[in-house]
């Protein structure tokens with residue numbers, strides 16, 4: 001038995017939470033997302049290649065209030081875990097809808113001026129794109145040995161499966177991308193930024 005002592009000093013935390021009743025919430029959200037697209041079929045182009053993306057103010061619309069509450073309630077748990085002082089509050093500052101169909105994807109990016117960011121999955125068909133998270137310290141990639149096994153302790157990137165009703169939260173500075181959806185049926189998600197206060 002080795003007496004080597006190990007500490008993970010500057011870990012990158014990702015938080016996952018599955019909604020307790022995703023079917024009801026997602027039926028409402030999908031309808032609201034479809035209505036937004038009907039009103040603005042062109043949408044905006046930011047990290048998306050193909051697909052459709054809404055303006056980033058949907059958090060101010062009443063039909064997305066339950067989604068905002070789910071994120072902010074989860075951020076209260078994150079705040080507890082991080083031992084943030086009681087008087088600090090986290091709120092969703094911006095949020096936007098993404099529809100990706102066959103071959104649509106989102107290029108690698110970070111979310112500027114955002115303490116935490118994330119995504120909530122409204123609709124996930126078979127072979128929908130995955131979120132791929134990259135090490136925010138790219139210097140590690142410059143010099144490294146070959147590894148017998150790759151896992152969270154030594155990898156440079158990691159993909160995570162989407163699932164309807166799942167919320168994923170990560171620091172805004174963490175680079176990420178969305179791999180192509182390989183299904184004619186659309187994938188629908190809501191991305192967001194959380195700020196302090």
Ligand SMILES: [Fe+2]
Pocket residue numbers: 047109110111176191
């Ligand atoms: Fe993003």
